[in-house]
Amino acid sequence: MTNLLLFPVLIPFLTAMILLFFPKKITAQRTVTVAGMTLAVIASAVLVSVVLRDGIQAVTLGSWPAPFGITMVSDPLSAVLVLTSNLITLAIVFYSFRSIGESREKHLYYSAMMFMLAGVNGAFTTGDIFNMFVFFEVLLMASYVLIVLGGEKRQLRESIKYILVNIVSSALFVTTVAMLYSVTGTLNMADISAKVSEIGQSGILTVIAVMLILVFGLKGAIFPLYFWLPSSYAAPPVPVLALFGALLTKVGVYAIMRTVTLLFPHDPGFTHELLMILAVLTVVAGCIGALAYYDLKQIVIYNIVIAVGVILFGVAQTNMAGLEGAVFYLIHDMLIKAGLFMLIGVIIAITGTSNLREMGGLMKTYPGLAWTWLIAAFGLAGIPPLSGFFGKLLIVQGAFEADNLWGGIIILASSLIVLLSVIRIFIHAFWGEPKPVKGTSAGVYRGLLIPAVIVTALTVMYGVGTEWLRPLMWNAAEILHQPSMYIDAVLKE
């Protein structure tokens, strides 16, 4: 079935459309969303197995020959990313039942979520650079709705900045696509890659590559462009924050991966070097932020920035170990960030504050939460056999193979800071004298904790099952390493 790779985009999209018809019926909203998401998860799981069995799947809409129509491509990397996004969104849907509140549910919260997922899956799947811009806009529009839904003062204030930053970056994206089109005369990513290697990567193409890194870096929050992220992400309620933290920045990271490996791999001395320096600076800046705050949300948000740096550092190594590590770490980070945000949501629900100084001693009353947090924290820092370990190991190995000794050491040192920042939450929130807390009903606590535990268990399985997942990740990295495989798969028809 060649159209299979469209299903993860279409199912959330259709679900969102159906949800628009009965916004006030909460039970129906929830049922339809869960049904749609389950279908999407099944479709993307089948897609992963098909991609593993038969190689890269490509479909050009309208049956045009490949470089002329809009191509959708599903290689192992995008298939796995789509599956992970769907799994995370399903977990967050369950999490939202008890946390987002009825008024938001009645105002098309689930619909916006599904539209955003359609955009995310589309951006992961598309093989056409302008189509990628369109899917970016789809997910951004939905994210504008999600970030402002509820209309609190703080949300309005921060979402204006969020929208402004993203409009500017979209305009820059259109500009870059226009320049790319004038130089290569095509918009199909495989075709661009083939043409660029044919005519050689001249100066103007390197300029375009850097502009693309800037555009996607603005979405993915790399070093000089991440300043909008912490305050904007902290504004919406926790389930939205979890969704954004797990999915949105990763779309930017994925796009950068494609840019430097598929479209413009021919001038690593400039583009990859630049990316590597920016990645290391991103890690350093994120570490400073993660240690500077006593606010639960801010600490984990700055950990997003660190992870983006680590992944891009792996990508910039241009060898198999670095790329494979980057893919491993990307999936790990999506899962663990969703888990961590869901867990801080539970803590905030119990204590009624996100300020670390005002909490303590939760270990006695909520041991389940405490141990889950500890496991997730160890997973984030990369303590073997948990999920963060193997990706980081490969990234550092790639760095040493490529003679980037200092970069590798900084990445290793950043793990310690990451561990410190999340263990600080553990110490302040769970140890010490119990402080009077707002408390929450057992039903809400269970409803929030169970999805969070499931996601954390997924990350543990991801870490323990590394050996079993390795062929898939190796496959994904190989295609990133050898763009010709991608090009052949798309242009053969």
Add this chain to the structure above:
Amino acid sequence: MEILMSVIIGFLFMAAVYLILSKSLLRVIIGTGLLSHGAHLLILTMGGFSGSAPPVLTDGVTDFADPLPQALILTAIVISFGVTALFLVMAYRSYQELETDNMTLLKGNDEHD
């Protein structure tokens, strides 16, 4: 023609940057509008102005305009229209709620909530 278009696009971008950096939210929104206009004109220019006939490929037509940039602009215009509309509504709502449209006063962090 290309030179003229480049000057116009450059001017639009310049005006957009000036407006986006100003304090009033309404000016910022107009700035984003100008920015997207500049980007759209850039697509048109980058597609090239050669070709006069419409791109209907029948025998004997060799000198036709490139249809792709026009399709791209159409998509981009629709998107920027939607985004601008949303942005205006948001600006109005936040003016009602926060009682200011001054970007300097919209600064602030957790302590100011």
